[in-house]
Amino acid sequence: MTKIKIGIIGSGGMARHHLTRFSTMETADLIAIASRNEQTGTQLAKEHKTAFIPEWNRLIEREDIDGVVICTHNDSHGEIALAALQADKHVFVEYPLASDISEGESALRLAEKQGLVLRVSHPEAVSNTHKALKQRIAELGDLLLTSFVRLTPGRGARPEILFNLPVSGTPAHFFIYHIYPIVDFFGGATSVKKNAVYEGLRENGQYDRFVNTLTVEFKRGGIGQWTWAGGVAINAAEEHERYVLTEGTISDASGDWHSTTLSGVTPLSIPDSPQPTLQELWFSEIRDAADHPPNLEDAAVALEAIRISLASD
Numbered sequence: 001m002t003k004i005k006i007g008i009i010g011s012g013g014m015a016r017h018h019l020t021r022f023s024t025m026e027t028a029d030l031i032a033i034a035s036r037n038e039q040t041g042t043q044l045a046k047e048h049k050t051a052f053i054p055e056w057n058r059l060i061e062r063e064d065i066d067g068v069v070i071c072t073h074n075d076s077h078g079e080i081a082l083a084a085l086q087a088d089k090h091v092f093v094e095y096p097l098a099s100d101i102s103e104g105e106s107a108l109r110l111a112e113k114q115g116l117v118l119r120v121s122h123p124e125a126v127s128n129t130h131k132a133l134k135q136r137i138a139e140l141g142d143l144l145l146t147s148f149v150r151l152t153p154g155r156g157a158r159p160e161i162l163f164n165l166p167v168s169g170t171p172a173h174f175f176i177y178h179i180y181p182i183v184d185f186f187g188g189a190t191s192v193k194k195n196a197v198y199e200g201l202r203e204n205g206q207y208d209r210f211v212n213t214l215t216v217e218f219k220r221g222g223i224g225q226w227t228w229a230g231g232v233a234i235n236a237a238e239e240h241e242r243y244v245l246t247e248g249t250i251s252d253a254s255g256d257w258h259s260t261t262l263s264g265v266t267p268l269s270i271p272d273s274p275q276p277t278l279q280e281l282w283f284s285e286i287r288d289a290a291d292h293p294p295n296l297e298d299a300a301v302a303l304e305a306i307r308i309s310l311a312s313d
């Protein structure tokens with residue numbers, strides 16, 4: 001089978017993660033890694049016996065690359081994705097799709113116009129749990145309320161990434177992966193209300209502790225609420241999620257999904273059918289794009305999700 005030639009931008013945790021996956025795929029041909037960080041970039045390129053390029057725009061203009069994998073911080077995803085699509089490359093971009101709605105919209109339009117694949121790294125496309133939840137939600141009537149709470153303890157190994165407004169955006173934007181699945185279930189919002197409180201916010205945009213809440217009204221009806229609190233006095237991260245529908249409620253109490261109706265409580269049955277990895281899915285979409293226009297539905301959900309997360313600015 002013909003190999004697909006790829007370039008990776010960024011040389012941190014997610015670049016490593018994707019490289020580990022691509023390196024097991026016989027059809028992947030890694031042409032180069034670009035990163036502003038020369039030390040980690042050259043090290044990663046050495047480990048994968050590939051070329052290192054300091055500037056990402058030099059990588060995307062190469063004619064021997066079919067697709068670009070963007071693993072930089074949130075503040076550059078949109079710009080790099082747009083530039084890569086303009087250079088006629090298929091794109092796999094870490095979430096969030098962009099930190100500017102018009103960049104996200106332009107990326108989607110360009111991918112559609114040029115018949116290019118634009119895949120954002122949201123894993124729901126290959127998740128049996130997500131598919132089972134989507135099916136159960138469809139069986140339980142109309143949405144009344146969905147609520148999501150995430151409590152994150154003190155700062156991690158790279159605190160500047162989450163606790164940094166200019167680089168990552170608000171916590172709602174950093175935690176876009178909590179918004180995406182709910183938008184995939186219920187679609188876009190007609191209105192977004194937000195509240196954000198930061199403790200220890202400094203001039204450079206870093207802070208020590210936050211509480212960020214969002215409330216949306218979905219176009220199809222129902223209310224969505226997300227709450228994030230970070231840097232709080234809790235030992236380990238905690239998450240709680242609920243879907244209250246007219247015919248029943250789905251919740252993730254005790255770590256397992258259950259639905260409750262007037263006839264009782266039922267565990268959510270999750271099939272264990274094998275799923276491709278996101279990287280394999282992207283490759284199959286690139287191959288298919290030779291014959292017909294790519295399906296950009298997931299990218300459109302990613303765009304709706306940033307419309308909500310960025311409304312919280």
Ligand SMILES: NC(=O)c1ccc[n+]([C@@H]2O[C@H](COP(=O)([O-])OP(=O)(O)OC[C@H]3O[C@@H](n4cnc5c(N)ncnc54)[C@H](OP(=O)(O)O)[C@@H]3O)[C@@H](O)[C@H]2O)c1
Nearest residue numbers: 010011012013014015035036037071072073074076094121
């Ligand atoms: N899909 C998932 O499960 C998942 C999980 C975690 C994170 N993410 C997302 O993935 C992205 C990367 O996260 P990470 O944990 O890999 O971060 P990371 O370890 O800090 O790595 C980011 C890399 O990109 C480089 N970089 C940043 N901005 C750049 C730019 N404008 N031009 C060129 N290189 C640039 C960084 O260089 P420096 O070393 O100089 O900063 C670093 O090499 C983030 O957007 C994050 O939200 C996704």
